[in-house]
Amino acid sequence: MKRKLIQIVATLITNSQLTNFLSGKLYKGSLKNFCSPGLNCYSCPAANFSCPLGAMQTIIASARFSLSYYVTGFLILIGLLIGRGVCGFLCPFGLLQEIFYKLPLPKINLWRPLIYLKYFLLVIFVLMLPAILKLGDPAFCEYICPAGTFEAAIPMLITHQEFRSAIGDLFKLKMIILIATLIGCMINYRFFCKVLCPLGAIYGLTNKFSIYRLHVDENLCINCGRCKKICKMEIDPSKNPNSIECIRCGDCEKICPKKAIRI
């Protein structure tokens, strides 16, 4: 309950310009200089901050720079503090996925090798394509990101009639990716986080050294397997407490009968 409350508050802080959904305008204030820690399209009418992935691609794709020190430093700093706890507590798209997962549909486990796809997307679409093409276009946002389609494209097409005539194959591709992602989220917990999110990929790498982390007391652990069974990110916290997939949700800590797991 506490985590859900933090998620809702974080989502509202990230997206407080709610009246813009009616007008189709964007917030243009100085907060847009700064990145939100989670994935949140800056073309979402309600967005207060910049998307860190979008900002990174913007800088990489620019004529002046090849790498964003500002965004890289920001991501390292946030990752150092809470690692993928950003995903578990602060990301609006993470909250959306958890809501979709509550729909009463059959649930399946993920084919494990798929978790490495997000690293491919990070390297190719976030880092390499903007740097190679140098067209100023954020390749991940343009071709993949379902958060942008859901949070920005749909509201903007509703309020801006003039955009509808420009709908083409790219929009159709993004809608297919969005629908597939949402279906994935309905049948597998946080499907997008596990498989497609380059931001989760980055934060996952910081899990090994983040301050907010899991501790397993091996003297208390009785290897009952309850933490592994309850983990919806499909990891075994007792064996790999700071897995790059762990979003620090705390379910394992609550279920442990011997209080061997602490966050």
Place this chain on the structure above:
Amino acid sequence: MNKIRILIALTAIGFMIYGVNRGELPLIFQKAIRICMECIGLG
């Protein structure tokens, strides 16, 4: 481990300061206050 974390934190803060000083923020801001046609699938 704590020394490593302090080093990482200082590096991260240094990166951010360097990025701001060399003018990355105006680029991010200009992108963020306009409707990103690529992001909404019309680019």
